[in-house]
Amino acid sequence: MLQDKFGRRFHYLRLSITDVCNFSCEYCLPDGYQCDTDRDFLSLIEIKRIASAFAKLGTSKIRITGGEPSLRKDLPEAIRACANTPGIKQVAITTNGYKLPDHIDSWVEAGLTQMNVSIDSLDPRMFASITGHDKLDVILRGIDRAIELGVTVKVNAVLMRHFNQHELSSFLQWIKTTSITLRFIELMQTGDNQLFFNKNHASGLPIKEQLISEGWQQIIRDKTAGPAQEFSHPDFKGRIGLIMPYSKDFCASCNRLRISALGKLHLCLFSEQGLDIREYITDDDTQRLQEELTTLLGDKKSTHFLHDGYTGATKHLAMLGG
Template identity: 70%
Template structure:
């Protein structure tokens, strides 16, 4: 079992397979994707070793992230590798939904259990303004298809003062008859968005208190769940969640590690550097990989220190899929 010096156990791996994204979201890549790093992304054989090594150390859930993972033509093969790894019980993906309607069935057939889709606004004009693409209707069609297939669907929206501060009621109306979980994520400061963060950061705490006051009840999460506080209401088919990285003790329940698309272990989304494990992925035996993972975990810090303005090596969220 992967366990750090603070007693936190890690059942959950976020595996980035590309840092390329075709959206230009204002809070992440406002100028679009800039190729400023090595694009020798993980090969299928290396992904297989990662999945196997982590599974043997107790990992039960793998989330495939980017950038935008659907930009890899071999994404179904990646999903199949993860889903057929002994010990892995859940395979999820985070996507901007651009190709969801066309590709979700192939992902499902490869073994996908659930997906997260990014939608920061249900207003088509605002959505296009944020992302640079007029694709909201297409993405909503893809979500409907995913639900028809029986996939568990979560939708992520980043809270931003100047963009979607007034959309809570619109999202709640959507949840009335739609069996998804919508999670509002506090905007996080990164190396590239400091001024944007200062203008747009909102705390999720007032929204949490409003939900509780209107009869929303906390959902009990399992050990592989992410960091969201989720709530349900008997009058709604959908659930709502809040991810508040600036809240007290946010890191106390951390259960996830990250691998970048070029084979670096990140002990935190905001770690000051990635730790290169790629040489260990060339060995068909995962024993050395497992030993190194346990050793490197000793350097994991108690907190991300975001509240102190520390953003580490994370220039933008596309680097590691958030």
């Protein structure tokens, strides 16, 4: 079992397969994707080797991320490679959903069990303003189809003071009859969004206080669950999650590691640098890869240091899919 010196166990791998994204979200890529790598992204065989090595070290959940992972035509094969790995029980994806109705059936057939979709506003005009794309209706239709197919769906909304902070009532009305988990994520500072962060960061604590006052009950997290504090209410089909990275002890429950699309291990979303493990992946030596992962995990820090304004090597969230 992968375990660090603080006793945290790592059941969950976030595996990026591309850093390319076709959206230009205000908080991530406001000027669109700028190619600054050689784009030598992980191959299918490398994805299989990574999944196998992590599974043998106790990882049971893999989330495929980007950039936007569906920009890779072989995404169904990547999902299948992870789903067919002994020990992997859950295969998830994080997507902007820009062609979700066209893709979701093939993803589920390949073995997808969970999906996170980014929707920062339920107002079509605001959605288009934030993302640069008028795709809200398409994404909502894709979510409905995913629910029909039995996929566990979570919707991510980044809290932004001047964009969507007033939309809580609209989101609550949606999940009254829709069986998703809606997760509000506090805007995080990255290497290239400091001014935007300063203008738009909003705490999730007022939302938490409102939920509790209105009878929402906090749910105990599963060992493979992410960092969200989740709440349920008997009058709502959906749930609410809050991801508050600036809250006390946020990192104490960390259970995930990240591998970039270029084959670098990131011990934290905001670590100082990615650790190159690609030689162990390309050599097809699972034992050596497992040993290297175990050794490198010894350098994982107790916290992300975001409170000190430290963002590490993360210039924008598309680098690692959040």
